[in-house]
Amino acid sequence: MKMSGGVEWGLHCCVVLSGAGAPVTAAKLAELHDVSQSYLAKQLQLLSRAGLVRSTLGQSGGYVLTRAANEITVLDVVEAIDGVEPAFRCTEVRQRGPMAVPAERCDTPCPIARTMDSADRVWRESLRRVTIADLIADVNRTTPPEILAGAREWLRA
Amino acid sequence: MKMSGGVEWGLHCCVVLSGAGAPVTAAKLAELHDVSQSYLAKQLQLLSRAGLVRSTLGQSGGYVLTRAANEITVLDVVEAIDGVEPAFRCTEVRQRGPMAVPAERCDTPCPIARTMDSADRVWRESLRRVTIADLIADVNRTTPPEILAGAREWLRA
DNA sequence: CTTGACTCGGACAACTGTTGTCCGAATAGA
DNA sequence: TCTATTCGGACAACAGTTGTCCGAGTCAAG
Ligand code: SF4
Ligand code: SF4
Secondary structure (H helix, E strand, O other), rough: OOOHHHHHHHHHHHHOOOOHHEEEHHHHHHHHHHOOOOHHHHHHHHHHHHEEEEEEOOOOEEEEEEOOHHOOOOHHHHHHHHOOOOOOOOHHHHHOOOOOOHHHOOOOOOOOHHHHHHHHHHHHHHHHHEHHHHHHHHEEEEEEEHHHHHHHHHHHH | OOOHHHHHHHHHHHHHHHHHHOOOOOOHHHHOOOHHHHHHHHHHHHHHHHHEEEEEEOOEEEEEEEEOOOOOHHHHHHHHHOOOOOOOOOOOOHHHHOOOOOHHOOOOHHHHHHHHHHHHHHHHHHHHOOOOOHHHHHHHOOOHHHHHHHHHHHHHO
16 A cells, blocks of 8 residues: 655646746756656656646757646646556455355445445545645745745756 | 555455354465465454454464454554555655755645645545444345355354 | 364565666757 | 757566465364
């Protein structure tokens, strides 16, 4: 039960991209976060496949958000990088073994699968309620302004 | 983002153990579910470490639940087998790189970590609300009685 | 009491999924 | 036209999970 570590990087990148109006290259983002440049590229690829960011090739290229910050939820980023399939996968144990339940009686999902599905649903719903804009607002409130300005200047260079 | 598949087996075992008053061996449980006998033993070991079941050695030994079925939650089983640490682990990216935030300004947790923690909390809370007794009640309501009686008889033999 | 067979417990490999890396295709600008 | 720069997907290294095994300890029977 471990979420992909790239989710954290993806969220940070979305926050940074929202702040900078110009395209930002993967190399810049990697240096800013001090993480592997190649691996971050893979995560950005996933975001691009999901349609959250749009990549511009060639000189002065980079990544830009496709939508406004308040239209991108944390769940979008999580599902783009970590996948959409739920953590719990039923293997239909009750249809195996000597006391197997016949398949025609398995029309209704069992209580275990329903419980897990419900928990997964509230988890996703909780993540869907927070948008990138909310994160940005909180970051702006809690981090010193001089650091924010410095980061924006460093990105432009 | 994948939960350990043993969680499903552990829950099934708890349901079965609650139905049978006498100790049940790991071999019986494995044959009933048609799963690897040795691997199920490992999951039962985890349950034993967590204090959910008590093992009796020697002849006519096996596993028994330590508490009543309505005092064991699904979350207990999940945490016993899959671990208690949350899926999201913050690597403190903001304290690295050229635009690092000084450590003394990192006293309050960042919004990303708070969002993930909140989602994990509601997920666990949802699992805590369901007990093994609830699962048993649902199973008794949805499965044909003859199969239940047959399984109980097969366990006794 | 002795014996005996049966039980769980932890230590030991094999496999899938994640992490990390690389170079080629495509593009914008000069 | 040409070049420097960018992303994109294909290629290894690592870790965690899955699966297996045999020995220490124990209860019941004789
Ligand atoms: S009884 Fe439920 S948890 Fe078990 S195999 Fe069937 S659907 Fe999955
Ligand atoms: S800003 Fe939040 S998510 Fe990012 S490293 Fe710090 S605590 Fe973790």
